[in-house]
Amino acid sequence: MEAATTTAPRPAIRAPERGLPPGPPLPKPIQTAIWSRQARRVLYGCQDRYGDMFTIRIAYEGTWVILADPEAIKQVFTGDPKVFHAGEGNEILATVLGRNSVLVLDEKPHMSQRKLLLPPFHGERMQGYEQAMTEIAEQEIESWPRGKPYALRPRMQALTLEIILNTVFGVREGERLAELREALREFLDLTTNPAALLPLLLIGPERVRGFGPFRRRIDRVDGLIYREIAERRRAEDLEERDDVLSLLVGARHEDGSPMSDEEMRDELLTLLVAGHETTATSLSWAVERLSRHPEKLDRLRSDVEDGHDAYLTATIQETLRLRPVISLVLRKLTEPVEIGGYELPAGVSVAPCVYLAHRNPEVYPEPQRFLPERFLDNPPGTYTWIPFGGGVRRCLGASFAQFEMAVVLRELVKRHQIRPAKAKSERIFRRAITETPRNNAEVILD
Numbered sequence: 001m002e003a004a005t006t007t008a009p010r011p012a013i014r015a016p017e018r019g020l021p022p023g024p025p026l027p028k029p030i031q032t033a034i035w036s037r038q039a040r041r042v043l044y045g046c047q048d049r050y051g052d053m054f055t056i057r058i059a060y061e062g063t064w065v066i067l068a069d070p071e072a073i074k075q076v077f078t079g080d081p082k083v084f085h086a087g088e089g090n091e092i093l094a095t096v097l098g099r100n101s102v103l104v105l106d107e108k109p110h111m112s113q114r115k116l117l118l119p120p121f122h123g124e125r126m127q128g129y130e131q132a133m134t135e136i137a138e139q140e141i142e143s144w145p146r147g148k149p150y151a152l153r154p155r156m157q158a159l160t161l162e163i164i165l166n167t168v169f170g171v172r173e174g175e176r177l178a179e180l181r182e183a184l185r186e187f188l189d190l191t192t193n194p195a196a197l198l199p200l201l202l203i204g205p206e207r208v209r210g211f212g213p214f215r216r217r218i219d220r221v222d223g224l225i226y227r228e229i230a231e232r233r234r235a236e237d238l239e240e241r242d243d244v245l246s247l248l249v250g251a252r253h254e255d256g257s258p259m260s261d262e263e264m265r266d267e268l269l270t271l272l273v274a275g276h277e278t279t280a281t282s283l284s285w286a287v288e289r290l291s292r293h294p295e296k297l298d299r300l301r302s303d304v305e306d307g308h309d310a311y312l313t314a315t316i317q318e319t320l321r322l323r324p325v326i327s328l329v330l331r332k333l334t335e336p337v338e339i340g341g342y343e344l345p346a347g348v349s350v351a352p353c354v355y356l357a358h359r360n361p362e363v364y365p366e367p368q369r370f371l372p373e374r375f376l377d378n379p380p381g382t383y384t385w386i387p388f389g390g391g392v393r394r395c396l397g398a399s400f401a402q403f404e405m406a407v408v409l410r411e412l413v414k415r416h417q418i419r420p421a422k423a424k425s426e427r428i429f430r431r432a433i434t435e436t437p438r439n440n441a442e443v444i445l446d
C-alpha cells in the first residue's frame, strides 16, 4: 500500500520562508526547548497541522525539513551523496570518535571507510558470530534473578557490550578483557549520559578534548585500544581470527595501503558507540512489548522451541517499527534541491522521519498496536520501514543488530516466562540520543 504523497493539497498556511515548507511560527529558542523535551509531540502536532513535510528550527542544529512521505524519503536516500551530507551534521562526534570515523565523513572519504568496514557485517562472516553471541547471551541471562522486578536495560547493555568486546575487538578473556570492558564503559558514559555530554555543549567540541575528565577517559581508552591494535598486527593466528579488528588489520584501501592505527581506533570506537546502546535499547523494547502481550510471547516461544524463526524476525521488525530508538536521520543539503514541490535551499537539513514513517496508517493499519503478524506476509518496505536509515548511510550494523537481537531473544524466551513489573506500558524517554523505555524495561522473570 502506498502512503499519501506530498502532492496532496496542503492546508493554506503561510510558508515561514521562501522555499521552505510551513512550520510552527515560534522563535527558535522556544522551538528548541519544546523539541528537547517533547520531540514526538512536536512531530505529531506538526504533521497534523502541516502535513507530511514541515520545517522546524533547532538551535545549534539549524533548519530541519521533516519528511514523512515515502516518495520524499526515497528521494533523499537515493540522492547524490555529494548533495546530501550526513557526516557534517555529526561533526560534534569527531571530538570523541576522531576525524576518521565513518559517522563524521562525507562523499569519497566516507565511502572509502565504509567499504573497509562492511565485510564483517554481512553473510557468512557475520553468521560466524552466532556461537559467541549465543554463549554470551546464555551466560548473562542465566545470571538474571527470578521472581522480582528487574530493570532489563542495564543488563542488555552489559550483554551487548560483551558481544562487541568479543566480536568487534576480539578480546575474549583475562585481565585485558576486564580492563578494556571497564575503560569502554566509562567512555560510553561520555556519549550516552546527558550529564557527561553537558560540558561538550557548554564549552564546545574543540576545547572539550583538553577538559580533564574527558581527556583522562579518552586517553585511557586510546592506550588500551592502541595496545590491542599493536598486538593484533603481530598476531601469528591473524588468518584464523574472525573478529572485526583482525579483519581491519588485513583490510586494504583502494590504493593497496593498510589502515593506520588511528583509523582503526576511530572505527572501533564508532562501532561501539553506534552499536551498543542502540541494540541494547531495541532489545529492551522488544521485551517490554512482549511482556504486555502474553499471547504474542507464547506464540514466539512455541515457534522458537519448534526451531522456526519467522515470528521471531517479525517480532524484531515490529519492535523496531513501533519503538524505533532513533526518531529521525539528517542530511544537510550542499546545493538547492526540489523535494515535494519545494525548492529547498542549500544549508538546510532534510530529515526522513522514522517515527512518522512508521506510524503511517495507510502502510500500517492500527499503527499504535504491537502486531508482529503484520510482517509475516509483508516484508518491510525500503522507504516505509527505516529504523536503520537508508541509502549509502544505512546503518552498517543493521543485519548484525537484528541477528544479535534474534540470538538474545531466542535464549531469553527459551528460559523465562516474562511479566511486566507495573501495569502501565512504559513511556518513551529520550536519553541523550536514543529513545528508551522510561523504567528501563522493568519486568519479572519466572
Ligand code: HEM
Pocket: 086, 102, 103, 114, 270, 271, 272, 274, 275, 276, 278, 279, 282, 325, 326, 329, 330, 387, 388, 389, 390, 391, 392, 393, 394, 395, 396, 397, 398, 400, 401, 402
Ligand atoms: C537496533 C540497533 C541499531 C539501530 C536501530 C541503528 C540505527 C542506525 C541509524 C538510524 C543510523 C543512521 C543511518 C542514516 O543516517 O541513514 C545508523 C548508522 C550506523 N550504524 Fe547503526 N544501528 C543499530 C546497531 C548498529 C550496530 C550493531 C552497529 C555496529 C556494530 C552499527 C553501526 C553503525 C554505523 C557504523 C553507522 C554509520 C553508517 C554510515 O554513516 O555510513 N549500528 N545506525
